[in-house]
Amino acid sequence: MTTTAGTKKTTTSSTSEIADGLSIISLASPTATQEIDHACSTWGAFVLVDHGLDERLCDQVLDAAHEFFKLPYANKNKYNLQKYGAKWRGYMPLGGERSVHGIIQDAKEGLYLGDEHEASNARMGLPTFGTNVFPDQEVPQMRQLFLTYHEEMRTLGNRMMDVLSQALSLPSDDYLQQHITRHDPVILPRCFRYIPQEEATQSPTNTTEDPSEGDNKVDDENAIQWGIGRHSDYGLWTMILTDAPGLEFQHHKTKQWHAVPFVKSGIIMNVGDVLDRLTAGRYISSYHRARNHSTTDFRLSLPFFYDPAWDACMKTLPMTTTTSDSASLANEELDTSERAERWSHTKITCEFDGSVEYSEFLAKKVAKVFPDLVPESVWKNLSSTSEPSTRHALVVRTNPDAVISDRVQEEVRKFYHDHRARIKESHGLAHILAVLNHANKAIECHEPPLSPELAMQIRVAALLHDTDDHKYFPKHEHHENARMIMEKAEVLTESILPILEMIDLVSCSQNGNSVPASILEKEEYYRLIPRWSDRLEAVGAIGVVRCYQYNQELGRPLSSPSSPRAHTADQVWEFATPERFEAYQERGGTSDDMISHYYDKLLHVACPPIDLVRNAYLEDKAKESSKELVELCLRFGKTGTVDESYIQEVNAKLLAV
Numbered sequence: 001m002t003t004t005a006g007t008k009k010t011t012t013s014s015t016s017e018i019a020d021g022l023s024i025i026s027l028a029s030p031t032a033t034q035e036i037d038h039a040c041s042t043w044g045a046f047v048l049v050d051h052g053l054d055e056r057l058c059d060q061v062l063d064a065a066h067e068f069f070k071l072p073y074a075n076k077n078k079y080n081l082q083k084y085g086a087k088w089r090g091y092m093p094l095g096g097e098r099s100v101h102g103i104i105q106d107a108k109e110g111l112y113l114g115d116e117h118e119a120s121n122a123r124m125g126l127p128t129f130g131t132n133v134f135p136d137q138e139v140p141q142m143r144q145l146f147l148t149y150h151e152e153m154r155t156l157g158n159r160m161m162d163v164l165s166q167a168l169s170l171p172s173d174d175y176l177q178q179h180i181t182r183h184d185p186v187i188l189p190r191c192f193r194y195i196p197q198e199e200a201t202q203s204p205t206n207t208t209e210d211p212s213e214g215d216n217k218v219d220d221e222n223a224i225q226w227g228i229g230r231h232s233d234y235g236l237w238t239m240i241l242t243d244a245p246g247l248e249f250q251h252h253k254t255k256q257w258h259a260v261p262f263v264k265s266g267i268i269m270n271v272g273d274v275l276d277r278l279t280a281g282r283y284i285s286s287y288h289r290a291r292n293h294s295t296t297d298f299r300l301s302l303p304f305f306y307d308p309a310w311d312a313c314m315k316t317l318p319m320t321t322t323t324s325d326s327a328s329l330a331n332e333e334l335d336t337s338e339r340a341e342r343w344s345h346t347k348i349t350c351e352f353d354g355s356v357e358y359s360e361f362l363a364k365k366v367a368k369v370f371p372d373l374v375p376e377s378v379w380k381n382l383s384s385t386s387e388p389s390t391r392h393a394l395v396v397r398t399n400p401d402a403v404i405s406d407r408v409q410e411e412v413r414k415f416y417h418d419h420r421a422r423i424k425e426s427h428g429l430a431h432i433l434a435v436l437n438h439a440n441k442a443i444e445c446h447e448p449p450l451s452p453e454l455a456m457q458i459r460v461a462a463l464l465h466d467t468d469d470h471k472y473f474p475k476h477e478h479h480e481n482a483r484m485i486m487e488k489a490e491v492l493t494e495s496i497l498p499i500l501e502m503i504d505l506v507s508c509s510q511n512g513n514s515v516p517a518s519i520l521e522k523e524e525y526y527r528l529i530p531r532w533s534d535r536l537e538a539v540g541a542i543g544v545v546r547c548y549q550y551n552q553e554l555g556r557p558l559s560s561p562s563s564p565r566a567h568t569a570d571q572v573w574e575f576a577t578p579e580r581f582e583a584y585q586e587r588g589g590t591s592d593d594m595i596s597h598y599y600d601k602l603l604h605v606a607c608p609p610i611d612l613v614r615n616a617y618l619e620d621k622a623k624e625s626s627k628e629l630v631e632l633c634l635r636f637g638k639t640g641t642v643d644e645s646y647i648q649e650v651n652a653k654l655l656a657v
Helices: 032-042 055-069 075-079 142-167 175-179 273-278 325-332 334-343 358-365 400-418 429-444 452-464 479-489 494-505 518-521 525-536 539-556 569-575 578-586 594-605 616-625 627-639 644-657
Strands: 017-019 020-028 045-050 088-092 106-110 186-194 229-233 239-241 246-252 257-259 265-272 289-290 299-307 311-316 353-357
Touching: 020 032, 020 494, 032 045, 032 142, 055 106, 055 142, 055 186, 055 239, 055 299, 142 175, 142 186, 142 239, 273 311, 273 334, 353 358, 353 494, 400 429, 400 452, 400 479, 429 452, 429 525, 429 616, 452 494, 452 525, 479 494, 494 525, 518 525, 525 616, 539 594, 539 627, 539 644, 569 594, 569 627, 578 594, 594 627, 627 644
Parallel strands: 020 045
Antiparallel strands: 017 020, 045 265, 088 106, 106 186, 186 299, 229 289, 239 265, 239 299, 246 257, 246 289, 311 353
16 A cells, blocks of 8 residues: 555555655555555655554644643743753753754754653663653543554554565564563654745755755755754664654665655655664655744644664674665665775664674763763763764753752852952952862762762852852851852751751861861861862962952052061072961961962962872872972072062963863
8 A cells, every 4th residue: 555645545556656756654554564665765765654653643643732832931941851861851942952062942842752761661761761741631532532642553663674684584583572572672752843934946956956954064055944953863773653744864875855745644764873873874754854844833843753762782783685676776785895884874883793782872962962871981981973962952860969069159259240340350260260160079089979969068058159259248257148049949947957067168278187076987088178279279380360350459569678588499488487377267268479479378278188188089189389489589589579470470370271
């Protein structure tokens, strides 16, 4: 049975109908297996009819999708996928996906869906595992319609795996289900709505026009607005239901683009990158793109990504002979150079020798979406692909403590912007972010690893340690600014006191190098990370520049007759006595001039007691931190004047880095 594009009735035929290069294949045809094999090895795509899906159900699913997308943005955004963590479900706003290496915003919005996993599933918490997010209040019928539709699509996907197993002459007719999907495929259903075009245009099909991701060209011919730009699908097999034309495929050899014929309730099928590699290139994962041709109506597309099982080993399939002369010819004439060129445009880098599981592909794919679950230190060691996907433009935080850190950082940015006239540059946002950077690195290398909650408290303390600086807020006695920011960022009440205690430990003028007995007794040296991170920004090359900047901001002298003049490095340290440091603290943390400030404070904080630091990163940075301080002291000792040209030289090196 085949369906002619644009007609509603079906007719019987033993061969597939060719429309613009892509076949419309009836699954009821006695030659369906051979036709599908030929389509996969030439175009990598076709339209399937007589597939057994309930057409009324397809219509109801499309109607429910339209009803959801017609809701006001505020209603839809209640279900924003950023709220639902690792399960990767919910509403994706317009602009949430991008094409051309993440450069061009796709003209579509979407609803991300998936399998309904039980709470007892051992993989709950991993990317893609969880329950669905539906607008039950606004579109109550949507949940059951879509779940029923998903089960029918899964059944169709299972059936297609058996068809492909036969077409590839694999050892058994259910080989792909036994060894690749393992009767538990990862399914990633999506529902996209493409916005109308600003002007009615027809895309130039049957041409070699190529707005490719590979060469970063952007198609602006006839002001075409792509709902999704040129790409190939990442996984195993894709099945798509649409309600309007707009999808195009590019032939892998001629590079010509061809429109896919629209068939009501027809399912567009295409090969993914993984199946291309599993078949050693016999089946083609073709580039495709889509847009809405209408200037008034929205277009729906419901891709159903049917992928290998989470723990399936990626190994080239044991193909023997082919099932049709045409497919055999395609296999015999397989152009290995063309195949290599095609594969070079995907991100897959591993050998398909069974050593890599599909979970590595998924983890690498979603690394930029879920940085808490798949940090860079993890994905860089995964051999499946070269880099994470850049299509998904939204970051989904799965760690609530990381969310809090992000919110505090955003509020801190606003705070320093609002107070930019009061707070000097030397103590502004750049300094805060530098301290945060040190704190992050100290957290990463801490042994034993810190809990997410403690790491969040340290980061927040690093961000807030100067927000009530008495130089700029002399009347603040109770961390008024820090408390206000934490309230805005919704920091949990139980975390506020530990954060404020860490902030209190930072001030050098108040604490010196002293440490509360409670930290020593419990060996909670991590509570000092904000202190040592701040002090790294007071010493070394950056300390030389910041001290000079602050001195200039206050109009204080660079030196005075009482400033120590050392002629050797040993003399520098001899002048920096503990008594000077104590006197500095007793008078409230002030020095008469810049050089005296070096001896009063900076040289002391440059070398904190190692037994109090207990952190490899901070210890290594402290060892480097006195070089520039000592050098400037020696230059002053030799001439009696501060060498400002040396300070500018140090600053230039910092800027270059």
